[in-house]
Amino acid sequence: MPKAVGIDLGTTNSVIAVMEGGRPEVIVNAEGARTTPSVVAYKGEEILVGQIARRQAALNPAATLFEVKRFIGRRWDEVKEEAARSPFTVKEGPGGSVRVSVNGKDLAPEQVSAEVLRKLVADASAKLGSKITDAVITVPAYFDNSQREATKQAGEIAGLNVLRVINEPTAAALAYGLERKGNETVLVFDLGGGTFDVTILELGDGVFEVKSTAGDTHLGGADFDHRIVDWLADEFNKEHQFDLRKDKQALQRLIEAAEKAKIDLSNASETSVSLPFITFDPETRTPMHLERTLTRAKFEELTADLLKRVRHPVEQALSDAKMSASDINEVILVGGSTRIPAVKRIVKEITGKEPNESVNPDEAVALGAAVQAGIIQGDSSLGDIVLVDVTPLTLGVEVKGGMIAPMITRNTTVPAKKTEIYTTAENNQPGVEINVLQGERPMAADNKSLGRFKLEGIPPMRAGQAQIEVTFDIDANGILHVTAKEKTSGKESSIRIENTTTLDKTDVERMVKEAEQNAAADKARKEKVEKRNNLDSLRVQAQQQLDEAESADQGSKDKLKASIEAAEEAIRSEDDGKITDAQKNLEEELRTFMAANQNAGAAQGEAQQGPTVNTKKDDDVIDADFKPAE
């Protein structure tokens, strides 16, 4: 059975890991890096993923998608603000969902995330030497039902069998706790690129029990970047009366520079931002430059309110776990943004503890996911590990008066199942519509509607007589399944979930096909480029031979020259057939030329060794392309 992997599908970066010899190990990508930027760029027909996509972002801002995790499984009205500051187009999709628009095509965030997963898995399969099919994917603990479901669908679109969706802080705790002996209570503080989670767990004897979780899915490193972006743009605007945020390309450069400045300030007390030729004066067309110095103190001033926002979830998690800060033995930092000195300071202030920095904040989540994959696959080296997790948000239904009636409260251990009986409000009511909600606010309208389900075909009855049994069932992924039946009549009716932001089955199937087609087209494109490049390097080699072989007879020189010219022509034409013919012809000519030349050399008593001709067949070349970079 091929090994299952653990994947941390991050807002900014993603990581993939696998169990090797009883320990989780990160698998490096084709570029040799341990983390892969969660960036996808659409360039003509080509889809670029990772560092290569990130590098061309400033030149292709409208079609370079990043931080898409902020939109996955979301409703449009939840993300309008974030959408407005994006250099690419984010808009409302069907049923109030979110779509990103690239080159005139609307894509679901799931499809974009699937491209990141696809690259991670393809690179890792090449490294491991076997095709990866199964994965555990992590999500922020505070992700709601639709966000979890959408993440799972992203995995499916990427062709993966998603064994489990697990919470990022729980995964980090697994990685941390694997090596620890004894009992302890830990608080995982996870501030990543786009989300913030706090989880309190008790560890001991192989049991990892989550006591509570809290968070904010609208808070992460990108918000800190945007404060710098706004400051830089405002300063520039004051000086030049020009808003850089309106120029997509300038905005993309500002975002990159802001992140870099923020990272610099984790180690230095000040940094300079220098963006020459950031734009042109609209009237005079003279270039404009941006130069600013940002101090750590100013950065902390700009982000003071963001820093304050981490306090409440920590306090809520402690109170839900019925603990106080003094009950916590270790505070574990996860997520790249915990490297910000002010974040570390505030964690210490709230918990009264020096944070434990023994885990790598970038890798712990993926490592923990690999451990979970190992547990599911029965990896004997892991012994008996039991993971007990909770649901982060209360689930309920809307009842009369627009209130929420909770069915499963937050921090209930999952899997969980709860049944409640509801009834009709009017005489002879033929059906009911139940609004399934997730959230902590008392009024239904203030919570997220996961969908409305209709139970139809209730026989005529007086008000209050019908017995509608509604069951909420949360699986180990934290994903909710709802069933309902009318008990008095014994009649079960089908449930239709409407208005959900997640994709329906046919959408997923279509996207799986599209992704496969894209992958096939990408492969074909790559092969074509490889073929052309091979012919080009053979042409260079042949030209060198020709230049160096002064003593060769003119006839064979002319023949080789003609083949070189034919190769040049074929490369220019980009015609596949011509390239194949030219490659064959040039290989043959070069071989003949070298053999004749060597004979000539031998006749002259020179023991000459000619360079090896590149005689690889196309197939070999393609295989080589899929081999991991060492």
Ligand code: AMP
């Ligand atoms: P993650 O989602 O855990 O990969 O975290 C990514 C976030 O961490 C991004 O917003 C990064 O800009 C941020 N980050 C990474 N390294 C640092 C650092 N040294 N200082 C501040 N933020 C960082």
